[in-house]
Amino acid sequence: MKKKWSTSLLCLLMLVSLVATGCNFSGDKGSSSAPGGTAPAADGQQAKKESVINLSFENEIKDLNQFSTSDNISFSVLNNVSEGLYRLDEKHEPQPALAKGVEVSPDGLTYTFTLRDGIKWSNGDPITAADFKFAWLGAMNPQTSKGGYAFILSDYIKGGAEYASGKGSADAVAIDAKDDKTLVVTLNQPTPYFLRLTTFILYFPLNEKFVTEKGADYALKPENMLYAGPYKLTSFDPASGATLVKNENYWDNANVKVEKINLKVIKEQSTALNAYKAGELDRVMLSSADVDTFKNDPEYTTDIEFRTNYIQFNTKGEGTSNLNIRKALQLAYDATILEQVILNNGSKAATGMIPVQMSGVDHKSFRDLQGDLIKADAAKAKEYWEQGVKELGKAPQLKLLVPDDSLSKDLGTFLQSEYKKNLGIDVTVETKTVKARNQQMDEGNYQFGVTGWGADYDDAMTYLDLWANHTPYRGNYENPKYDELIASAKKEVDETKRINMLLEAEKILLAEDAVVSPLFYRGNSFLQKPHVKNLIFHPYGSPVEYKYATVE
Incomplete structure (x- = not known):
């Protein structure tokens, strides 16, 4: 986060997920860099606008192997x-x-x-x-x-x-x-x-x-x-981007209106915004610093998604294996600062793992049924820290692992500052590419890290069953009671009983065992060129649809 909270964060509030903030992959040879791509006129005829959309990702395209991929991009x-x-x-x-x-x-x-x-x-x-x-x-x-x-x-x-x-x-x-x-x-x-x-x-x-x-x-x-x-790839480089063109053998090809989707990896939000201003990009996520500048712009809009950004603790990591240390780190930062000062884009401070609008039962959301599980309490955090240090025999040296996109780096700086202010400790922030971060977490080579999860479907189970798998990425967490709740909920046909099991599981995961610590539920502010219509972003599952898009 550079040094001032108001100048950077939310950079691409899509952490590892949302997709479309376009970029100039130029279109066909001979096309200009104008939005949507305009082909040069031939034989005196009026130039014909190509059906092209230029978008971007905020991180590398990690893996297109269906058996091994796991990230939203x-x-x-x-x-x-x-x-x-x-x-x-x-x-x-x-x-x-x-x-x-x-x-x-x-x-x-x-x-x-x-x-x-x-x-x-x-x-x-x-x-x-x-x-x-x-x-x-x-x-x-x-x-x-x-x-x-x-x-x-x-x-x-x-x-x-x-x-x-x-x-x-x-x-x-x-x-x-x-x-x-x-x-x-x-x-x-x-x-x-x-x-x-x-x-x-x-x-x-x-x-x-x-x-x-x-x-x-x-x-x-x-x-x-x-x-x-609807599309097929004609070029692909994990670090720089990809090009998609219409798939002529797709069964519904006639209803796919955009001929080409150009994608490019742009990790710095300021670079993406400049590309948008230059007409090289058809959609761009806004940082918190830019929201006030553009919120009255006719190209400004917002969307929501079922995604929670959170801290994952390694329950077998040095220092973070101690419950009181984890609880101290949970309570020692104020997530409302993220919402009100840093993100400034419709995201909400998270008080649990399950997002605010995800379905519950009896016409109530899961979050309404559960209430707040984690809220900042600097005094209590200090008590937990002192007890944890006493149990360990010394204060642990902590390293926070974060991806190298702008948002994640700013989150790391924010947490580093909060821990210094409220616990008096110096936390080192380790920045890695998404792929390297994921590998370290998969290998259990971390103490705690910033990550996120977007819902695969509209049910709390899409979050809570992750920690029944006992993987290093999920903190090496094992609790037979938690596992039983998840297994029983998957078999329960009574919806009220099933939701009550999941409510109890979330409480164990956060409030009792402190395996994760919620940061925010993600909202997004962005600019989109008016000639681009019907780019659909789903709040859960596969993040974005190009199939329904049109260029006017």
Whole structure:
């Protein structure tokens, strides 16, 4: 955060997630850098505006391998170059996509999907039910699933948990490609949001022959991928960006209006804003310092998402293995400063893990039902710190791990200042690329770090079951009571009882065990060129849709 809170933060308030703040990847050869791209006139004819949108990401495109990816930026690309049985529409509701429909058994356990006629991969091969079975099994197979996301299938599909643990066989997983157009899946328990799950990246199909042939090179460059979605890649560099063009073999190609999406990685928000002003970018996120300047601009608007940014503690880390040290670090910063002074963009100070608008029960949100779990208390934080130091025998030397985008760096500086002010301690901020940060956390090589989670579907379970997996990234957290609550909630058919279990689980995770510490629920302020219409940003699941966009 440089030295003044009001000058930087929120930089790209999308931490690892939102997508579209465009950038000039110029369009076709010979096009100008004007927004949307204007081709030069030929033979005296009036110039024709190309259907191009220029966007950007605030961090590198980490991984386009469906079996190993786990970040929102990669999800945003994959969501537009592929597709599931269902796709979220403009109102964030699941609609038939590669499937033309589904029949659900009376007990709510068996889903029979029928694929559309004539659907094809980008190379012309037919997309079949077997492609879904291969992808779903691969996402659960402990030998191929590397992104920590196997649970989003294995927790729901009968036989999936055993297969994902290495104790069961693929044949016992209840996924049946009855013929090329019929896919039957049986669930462990009724899951009202299962169709929403099928819109998520790990539920997309993969062509087994193609993936096998490419081996370790799969998804490393455009020609090493097949595409089933509205777009396909023509260029891709993780550190600099990507280019997407319409997929001529997409079943709904006629309704995809934008011919090309140019993406570029721009980590510094000020650089992105300058590109927007220069007409090289069609959308840009605003920092808190810029919101007041542009809030009356006709190109200014806001959106919301189900995303919580938070601190993850390593329960086996030096110093952070102590409960009182973690509780001290939870209470020693004032998140309202983030909301009111630093972010200034509609984001809200977080008092729990679950965002404010996520569904609960009885027409109340989950947050309303739970209330505040964590609020700043400098005096109490000091007491916890002193008790923790006494138990450890010395004050721990702490290092906070953060990604290298502008927002995260400012968050690190903010926390560093708050800990100095309220605990009298010096915390070192370690800045890494997202990929390097993720690797350190995956290896358990950290004490605590700034991270975030965006909802995959509209239910508190999309957050809370993360800590039942006992991974280093989730702090090596293990609590049998917590695990039992999550497992029981997944089987409970009474919605009130189920939500009460999740309320108790959130309380254990934050207030009792201090495994995470909430920072803020994310809102976004941005500028968007008026000629760009219908860029859809979902508050959960795959972050952005280019399919519905138009250029006027």
